[in-house]
Amino acid sequence: MNTKLLILILLKVYNSSGGPYFYRESYKSDVIYQIVTDRFFDGNTQNNDPSESPHLYDPTKTEWKLYWGGDFAGIERKLMYLRDLGITALWISPPIDNTNVMVSYVGIPNGAYHGYWARDFQRPEEHFGTWAEFDSLVAAAHRVGMKIVLDWAPNHTSPADPLDPSFAEMGAIYNNGDYVADYVNDTHRWFHHNGGIEDWDDAYESQYLNIADLADFDHSNALVNDYMRESLLTWIKHGIDGIRVDAIKHMTRGWQTAMADQVNSLMPMFMFGEWYLQDFKNPLYTDAIRFSNESGISQLDFLLNRSLRDTFIFNHTFQELEDALRLTETDYAYEHNLVTFIDNHDMPRFLTENNQTSLLHLALAFLFTVRGTPCVYYGLEQYLHNDTSGGSDPWNRPMMKSFDTTTTAFRLIKILSALKQGHPALQFGQHQLISLDHEMYVYERTFGTSVVLVAINKSDKTHQLTELQTQLPKGVYDDQLYGLLKGYRIDVDSNRKISINLPPGSASIWSYIEQESAFPIIGSVAPVQFRSGNRVAIDGSGFGNRQGTVSFGHTPSLIETWSNNRVLVTVPNITAGHTDVTVTLSNGSKSNSYSVRVLSGPQIPVTFIYNNIPVNNDSHNRVYLSGNVFELGNWSSDPKVVQGPMFLSQNGTQWFFTVSLPASTNIQFKYFVINNNIITWEQGTNRTYTVPANGVGKVVVERFII
Ligand SMILES: *[C@@H]1O[C@H](CO)[C@@H](O)[C@H](O)[C@H]1NC(C)=O
Ligand SMILES: *[C@@H]1O[C@H](CO)[C@@H](O)[C@H](O)[C@H]1NC(C)=O
Ligand SMILES: *[C@@H]1O[C@H](CO)[C@@H](O)[C@H](O)[C@H]1NC(C)=O
Ligand SMILES: *[C@@H]1O[C@H](CO)[C@@H](O)[C@H](O)[C@H]1NC(C)=O
Ligand SMILES: *[C@@H]1O[C@H](CO)[C@@H](O)[C@H](O)[C@H]1NC(C)=O
Ligand SMILES: *[C@@H]1O[C@H](CO)[C@@H](O)[C@H](O)[C@H]1NC(C)=O
Ligand SMILES: *[C@@H]1O[C@H](CO)[C@@H](O)[C@H](O)[C@H]1NC(C)=O
Ligand SMILES: *[C@@H]1O[C@H](CO)[C@@H](O)[C@H](O)[C@H]1NC(C)=O
Ligand SMILES: *[C@@H]1O[C@H](CO)[C@@H](O)[C@H](O)[C@H]1NC(C)=O
Ligand SMILES: *[C@@H]1O[C@H](CO)[C@@H](O)[C@H](O)[C@H]1NC(C)=O
Ligand SMILES: *[C@@H]1O[C@H](CO)[C@@H](O)[C@H](O)[C@H]1NC(C)=O
Ligand SMILES: CC(=O)N[C@H]1CO[C@H](CO)[C@@H](O)[C@@H]1O
Ligand SMILES: [Ca+2]
Ligand SMILES: [Ca+2]
Numbered sequence: 001m002n003t004k005l006l007i008l009i010l011l012k013v014y015n016s017s018g019g020p021y022f023y024r025e026s027y028k029s030d031v032i033y034q035i036v037t038d039r040f041f042d043g044n045t046q047n048n049d050p051s052e053s054p055h056l057y058d059p060t061k062t063e064w065k066l067y068w069g070g071d072f073a074g075i076e077r078k079l080m081y082l083r084d085l086g087i088t089a090l091w092i093s094p095p096i097d098n099t100n101v102m103v104s105y106v107g108i109p110n111g112a113y114h115g116y117w118a119r120d121f122q123r124p125e126e127h128f129g130t131w132a133e134f135d136s137l138v139a140a141a142h143r144v145g146m147k148i149v150l151d152w153a154p155n156h157t158s159p160a161d162p163l164d165p166s167f168a169e170m171g172a173i174y175n176n177g178d179y180v181a182d183y184v185n186d187t188h189r190w191f192h193h194n195g196g197i198e199d200w201d202d203a204y205e206s207q208y209l210n211i212a213d214l215a216d217f218d219h220s221n222a223l224v225n226d227y228m229r230e231s232l233l234t235w236i237k238h239g240i241d242g243i244r245v246d247a248i249k250h251m252t253r254g255w256q257t258a259m260a261d262q263v264n265s266l267m268p269m270f271m272f273g274e275w276y277l278q279d280f281k282n283p284l285y286t287d288a289i290r291f292s293n294e295s296g297i298s299q300l301d302f303l304l305n306r307s308l309r310d311t312f313i314f315n316h317t318f319q320e321l322e323d324a325l326r327l328t329e330t331d332y333a334y335e336h337n338l339v340t341f342i343d344n345h346d347m348p349r350f351l352t353e354n355n356q357t358s359l360l361h362l363a364l365a366f367l368f369t370v371r372g373t374p375c376v377y378y379g380l381e382q383y384l385h386n387d388t389s390g391g392s393d394p395w396n397r398p399m400m401k402s403f404d405t406t407t408t409a410f411r412l413i414k415i416l417s418a419l420k421q422g423h424p425a426l427q428f429g430q431h432q433l434i435s436l437d438h439e440m441y442v443y444e445r446t447f448g449t450s451v452v453l454v455a456i457n458k459s460d461k462t463h464q465l466t467e468l469q470t471q472l473p474k475g476v477y478d479d480q481l482y483g484l485l486k487g488y489r490i491d492v493d494s495n496r497k498i499s500i501n502l503p504p505g506s507a508s509i510w511s512y513i514e515q516e517s518a519f520p521i522i523g524s525v526a527p528v529q530f531r532s533g534n535r536v537a538i539d540g541s542g543f544g545n546r547q548g549t550v551s552f553g554h555t556p557s558l559i560e561t562w563s564n565n566r567v568l569v570t571v572p573n574i575t576a577g578h579t580d581v582t583v584t585l586s587n588g589s590k591s592n593s594y595s596v597r598v599l600s601g602p603q604i605p606v607t608f609i610y611n612n613i614p615v616n617n618d619s620h621n622r623v624y625l626s627g628n629v630f631e632l633g634n635w636s637s638d639p640k641v642v643q644g645p646m647f648l649s650q651n652g653t654q655w656f657f658t659v660s661l662p663a664s665t666n667i668q669f670k671y672f673v674i675n676n677n678i679i680t681w682e683q684g685t686n687r688t689y690t691v692p693a694n695g696v697g698k699v700v701v702e703r704f705i706i
């Protein structure tokens with residue numbers, strides 16, 4: 001179908017499901033709330049023990065791995081509570097139909113209450129509700145200006161144990177109710193069969209490890225690829241506004257880049273993924289950054305989670321937080337797109353690790369005032385936590401107990417959310433350190449002449465700080481938190497100097513918003529990766545109310561709508577590559593430039609397989625793919641730009657890598673090897689390959705060992 005036509009149809013579906021044009025490209029002014037649907041609110045008791053998947057429900061709520069009754073209808077019932085809290089986007093646990101049978105691990109019964117054991121990507125889970133109930137939730141959310149984020153887990157289905165074919169559903173996959181395959185009956189190779197158990201003779205492993213083996217999809221299979229594309233289309237048609245991709249570390253960048261391109265061409269919406277990164281020294285750190293730079297999918301900010309928790313829970317120095325902000329700023333191309341959080345469903349809740357709500361409040365003040373989109377894990381505002389066995393999974397997923405709108409955390413989030421939504425410096429601003437020590441942190445964010453100054457003290461001593469330089473203009477500033485965290489009023493003198501006296505255990509926020517911006521400034525282009533013909537949103541300030549131009553490089557684009565702080569455009573026909581976006585007012589006043597990535601065309605995942613490249617897999621030899629399109633690095637030999645390093649098969653003879661490439665395009669390519677900084681190109685003439693128009697591509701190159 002013609003893409004433009006499809007967008008029109010989709011827009012129509014949206015508009016019928018709620019209100020006017022819904023902005024989903026960028027979440028820089030949003031506040032996300034993460035809900036474990038089963039544990040939030042039971043809005044429909046009829047679906048608690050469905051006939052197609054009976055006995056997975058525990059009304060006593062003592063079996064923590066069974067369903068407890070929460071559902072779509074329950075979330076809908078609580079939308080006013082969430083809106084009152086200041087939430088603008090709901091990330092709900094995967095709504096997709098999950099396995100219908102009980103799985104027992106070491107005698108503990110498991111239902112897929114969490115949503116990460118998929119069965120049918122084309123249908124909602126019956127414990128959570130019907131399509132009608134999902135649609136009703138989406139429409140109700142849209143009516144109050146709230147977005148719904150789909151949690152999408154395309155890495156795997158459900159537990160499968162090849163040694164025990166009677167085990168559960170064996171990772172079975174269905175297509176809108178029709179059985180397709182399972183891990184044992186897998187004629188068309190939907191799944192990888194690389195094993196999970198290392199040692200089949202080890203009793204411990206065969207009894208325990210195998211059961212945890214999730215049936216892993218082979219995305220290079222055209223059937224799987226088509227199925228997943230259909231699935232995304234289905235949920236997009238049902239009105240989702242964003243996508244959180246589970247386990248991005250476990251799928252190829254090439255496949256995911258092509259998926260993101262599909263979404264951005266149909267209905268551009270914010271996407272972010274889960275790449276578990278323990279710290280900056282992680283061996284996959286560079287891979288994670290490159291994924292974020294080049295896939296079109298942003299990430300959950302695990303690095304900031306770590307330093308945030310270290311600082312506020314475990315009394316590490318604030319220097320650690322400042323370092324994390326600096327490093328991510330340098331290393332990520334789009335650190336403002338990161339989704340930040342204090343806790344989530346995979347780690348103990350903050351209060352389990354340190355039961356001082358005063359510290360949690362300070363952490364919230366920090367979370368909402370630094371770059372990124374804050375995500376609040378359900379119940380944080382009610383101080384929800386269960387500390388059993390250290391409070392991690394599943395104890396970090398208790399049933400929501402109260403919906404009290406008077407807790408300090410509730411009031412704080414409400415105020416912080418309003419600030420975030422209304423302040424350009426909190427959405428796009430640069431971070432500037434003012435002063436710091438182990439227990440005190442003063443920083444500023446600026447965008448144009450808009451400023452937010454934040455001062456946090458987590459010690460029990462008063463901090464006197466004199467002669468601090470700020471960007472705030474001369475004047476008197478009230479604490480934007482209304483003293484909720486013991487903040488107070490300051491005076492800024494004509495040299496923009498301040499002297500502050502931070503009360504113990506306090507956070508203060510002082511703010512200045514430029515009324516009439518004198519010049520155009522771009523704060524965000526979204527998405528950051530797209531192709532000619534896609535729709536792109538430019539946010540910032542000072543664009544004025546008279547239409548000017550938006551250029552990609554030197555090429556002007558078609559303007560769809562123009563307002564003082566947001567312009568929507570259609571990307572012109574331009575050469576693929578890194579391109580600068582600029583806004584120029586009708587009087588010639590020109591903005592800063594914002595660097596984005598323009599793809600060569602509709603993207604197709606192509607798997608390259610080279611048999612018998614004559615190198616060893618020692619750490620000095622690295623095999624890369626280069627070629628004549630932007631996606632292959634335009635014949636560069638810079639490993640940061642080309643694709644790779646390629647993976648080596650376990651038997652050591654086959655090199656492979658999945659790359660996202662422009663459809664219906666004849667490409668040229670070659671591999672090269674880097675050995676101790678010496679680059680050796682594949683000999684002979686350039687190889688050629690025509691990327692298919694749809695589906696997936698596969699290139700097999702036979703080489704003979706010389
Ligand atoms: C195996 O899968 C095929 C579809 O690929 C299906 O027709 C057949 O019934 C399945 N067999 C079993 C034993 O489930
Ligand atoms: C993805 O699937 C593989 C294969 O079953 C599994 O080993 C891995 O744990 C899965 N990843 C996640 C994050 O669930
Ligand atoms: C979050 O930070 C804490 C440090 O307090 C760390 O222990 C934990 O592993 C981090 N969680 C993730 C998922 O990275
Ligand atoms: C936090 O660390 C600082 C510096 O080491 C120390 O002075 C302070 O007493 C610690 N606070 C707590 C509550 O342990
Ligand atoms: C990511 O992008 C930033 C900014 O362009 C760049 O400095 C960095 O080298 C890139 N990192 C990787 C791993 O691609
Ligand atoms: C945590 O603090 C609250 C009061 O703030 C108290 O009621 C509760 O008992 C404490 N929990 C633990 C485990 O110390
Ligand atoms: C935490 O969970 C345990 C186990 O179900 C339960 O016995 C206990 O009452 C819970 N604690 C709280 C504070 O809800
Ligand atoms: C264009 O208009 C803006 C806003 O009215 C003004 O601030 C700016 O100075 C003008 N630029 C030029 C080049 O005239
Ligand atoms: C885009 O530009 C290229 C090169 O100038 C041209 O070959 C192509 O036909 C143009 N495509 C469209 C849709 O205008
Ligand atoms: C090596 O492994 C690859 C990938 O699993 C397989 O396709 C190939 O046939 C194997 N080659 C040999 C010689 O075993
Ligand atoms: C073959 O590849 C090289 C880069 O390695 C490129 O410069 C050259 O133009 C290509 N040859 C042809 C005939 O396209
Ligand atoms: C006296 C006082 O209020 N001290 C506080 C300093 O900040 C920490 C963290 O919030 C609190 O634990 C202290 O009670
Ligand atoms: Ca229910
Ligand atoms: Ca089910």
Ligand SMILES: [Ca+2]
Pocket residue numbers: 328329330331332333334335
């Ligand atoms: Ca950066």
